[in-house]
Amino acid sequence: MPERINLWNMPAWAQPAVYIFHALCLAIFLLSFYRRIRIWWAVGRPELRFDHIPERLKRVLTYVLGQRRVLRDPIGGLSHASLFWGFVIFFIGTTLAFIDADVFRFLRGEIYLVYEFALDLFTLLALIGLGVLAWRRYGARPPKLSYGRRFDLALIWLLVLIATGWLLESFRMAVQRPPWGPASFMGWSLGQVWIAIGLGEDILRPLHQATWTFHAALAGLTYVFIPVGFLVHIVSSTLNVFFSRLDRPNGALAPIPDLETAERLGIGTLRDLTWVQLLNGEACTECGRCQAACPAYAAGTPLNPKQVVLDVRNTLHAVLPPTLNPFAPIQIQEDRLALAGAVTPKEAVWACTTCYACVSECPVLIEHVDLIVGMRRYLTLMEGDIPASLSNTFRNTERTGNPWGQRTSRLEWAKGLEVPVMAEKGEAEVLFWVGCAGAFDPNGQRTARAIVRLLQAAGVDFAVLGDEETCTAEWARRAGHEAMYVAATEAILETLRSYRFRTLLTMCPHCYNTFRNEYPQLGGRFEVVHHTEFLARLVEEGRLRMKREVAQRWTFHDSCYLGRYNGIFDAPRRLLQESGVELVEMARSRERGFCCGAGGAQVWMDTPQARPIHLQRLEEAMGVGPQGIAVACPFCHLMLTSAAQSKGVADQIPVRDVAEVMAEALVHPSV
Known part of the structure; x- marks a missing residue:
């Protein structure tokens, strides 16, 4: 009966020797990470991430074992997953071998044959994955990857580990020639080669012993190599996924505790980071997916x-004196801790659109946006180091309640529509929050008018605040001015609480995200609905009917704050199709949509861009041959309209909000 022969051809001392050696290597591994954890806790600020353990374990299963985000990349993802799963099975197989040797014998008969086949199959998959990764690194060389000797060493190390494992099996197969040998198809195939070239037992046995010793030593030294090499991400990224953010929605920034009394605000040095943000730096695999997805990087900023993430890691390593003692006191060079404006250039900090593509793409759930906004908070609130154009917008908002600096009425857009105002009506089923863009930007005004026509046609009981509205200062929060945001929020909450309404309807995804995800931090909890969701509901209820004849071919641009942050992708598309539009998708759409360039207060800044983001997005839209571009955000509307005008195609390819397209297709509008 086939069965595993433990320590075949090895002397009696081999078993205790390998156990002792591996135990020492494992101890070094554990002590190395013990020191890392001590560093994170000593340098970083405290943060609670030990709650919701079942959910955290589920994330590890999904994103680490399941490789969920890794697999988004069809080539790099599949190859990495093959390598990863191959080594997981390899590790499990080795553990089972130890159990079989020292606890109870079970690797015999059909169980053993399945065991051998599975090990060879998954190590073959690992080798194929390793080969593809090597080809990408040395052949294709995509610019998003990092390069260097530590990556080369990791690939070679893993290759040798796989190869020596197969060689061991092949030498044994060539000597024993068991009838069940093909079950271990890789070892058996190589064994046939040794037989064919005439290698005898006198050569194969010494080769086996030497290879076994080398393989066992290499496997043990892998524990030592992991904490000091590229493979550290095996552990650090797993920890990062486990301790990833669960306490707030994707669209909510963390509030600043004790805003009025805190001595330090934002992230200026390593000391301002939490221990989880330090872990973020250690967890980065340098795959470059965030870099490839970043619109600011694509624009040449x-x-x-x-x-930015590696700046954290590199600065942390630079300020710690080298030591082999895991229990040594954590002493850092306090004069070399600066991040914002020092290691990470101010120009980089201010170029971010907060589109969330980096976070969405990261396979190990690193939180780039929190880090960048934290640096902006430091530059704004501690240093007063703000771009001049942004400083002017701050003043406009403080003076007039809107970033445009307009002093006209917030109801100018509504002339001729008989829009009910809350101050006169007192209560309504729906409070329509128009927002600054809807009140003052010509494109936004057209959208607001279209929404009102649709609400009136559906018989919705609604009202607006009119001149009682003021800017939510969402953009100011993303620009680091937390104090302005908090002041605006408190004023708006006071106004909202003075009226009775059931639903807060917004046309701006930035306002939507703020009301829905950030206002609860200050006690503001409302039923918040974006206009595309609300209009889709009215269509489903039969309260709105549109002409359904296919008239034009349009594409839809996903707003980052509506889509990636809040997962609203289907409602606007459904409305366009209901309005008789043939919808064609851009290559980058839905979760992987490309930013318009307005977010993160960029619409108010003059950030130099070699290839402006909004022009890149327009070119991508033009590439699918549309007769129009539909949006669901007034700032996307503004940016893409500007791009179309710059390209001279504004008449041929108009940019319209979904509500405008609907209003034009409305059957028997009441106004």
């Missing part, structure tokens, strides 16, 4: 989200 100094921002590279991967480098």
Whole structure:
């Protein structure tokens, strides 16, 4: 009966020797990470991430074992997953071998044959994955990857580990020639080669012993190599996924505790980071997916989200004196801790659009946006180091309640529509929050008018605040001015609480995200609905009917704050199709949509861009041959309209909000 022969051809001392050696290597591994954890806790600020353990374990299963985000990249993802799963099975197989040797014998008969086949199959998959990764690194060389000897060493190390394992099996197969040998198809195939070239037992046995010793030593030294080499991400990224953010929605920034009394605000040095943000730096695999997805990087600005994270790691390593003692006191060079404006250039910090593509793409759940906004908070609130154009917008908002600096009525857009105002009506089923863009930007005004026509046609009981509205200062929060945001929020909450309404309807995804995800931090909890969701509901209820004849071919641009942050992708598309539009998708759409360039207060800044983001997006839209571009955000509307005008195609390819397209297709509008 086939069965595993433990320590075949090895002397009696081999078993205790390998156990002792591996135990020592494992101890070094554990002590190395013990010191890392001590560093994170000593340098970083405290943060609670030990709650919701079942959910955290589920994330590890999904994103680490399941490789969920890794697999988004069809080539790099599949190859990495093959390598990863191959080594997981390899590790499990080795553990089972130890159990079989020292606890109870079970690797015999059909169980053993399945065991041998599975090990060879998954190590073959690992080798194929390793080969593809090597080809990408040395052949294709995509610019998003990092390069260097530590990556080369990791690939060679893993290759030798796989190869020596197969060689061991092949030498044994060539000597024993068991009838069940093909079950271990890789070892058996190589064994046939040794037989064919005439290698005898006198050569194969010494080769086996030497290879076994080398393989066992290499496997043990892998524990030592992991904490000091590229493979550290095996552990650090797993920890990062486990301790990833669960306490707030994707669209909510963390509030600043004790805003009025805190001595330090934002992230200026390593000391301002939490221990989880230090872990973020250690967890980065340098895959470059954040870099490839970043619109600011694509535009040629100094921002590279991967480098921002690596700045944290590199600075941490630079300020710690080298030591082999895991229990040594944590002493850091306090004069070399600066991050914002020092290691990470200010120009990079201010170039971010907060589109969340970096976070969405990261396979190990690193939180780039929190880090960048934290640096902006430091530059704004501690240093007063703000771009001049942004400083003017701050003043406009403080003076007039809107970033445009307009002093006209917020109801100018509504002339001729008989829009009910809350101050006169007192209560309504729906409070329509128009927002600054809807009140003052011509494109936004057209959208607001279209929404009102649709609400009136559906018989919705609604009202607006009119001149009682003021800017939510969402953009100011993303620009680091937390104090302005908090003041605006408190004023708006006071106004909202003075009226009775059931639903807060917004046309701006930035306002939507703020009301829905950030207002609860200050006690403001409302039923918040974006206009595309609300209009889709009215269509489903039969309260709105549109002409359904296919008239034009349009494409839809996903707003980052509506889509990636809040997962609203289907409602606007459904409305366009209901309005008789043939919808064609851009290559980058839905979760992987490309930013318009307005977010993160960029619409109010003059950030130099070699290839402006909004022009890149327009070119991508033009590439699918549309007769129009639909949006669901007034700032996307503004940016893409500007791009179309710059390209001279504004008449041929108009940019319209979904509500405008609907209003034009409305059957029997009441106004």
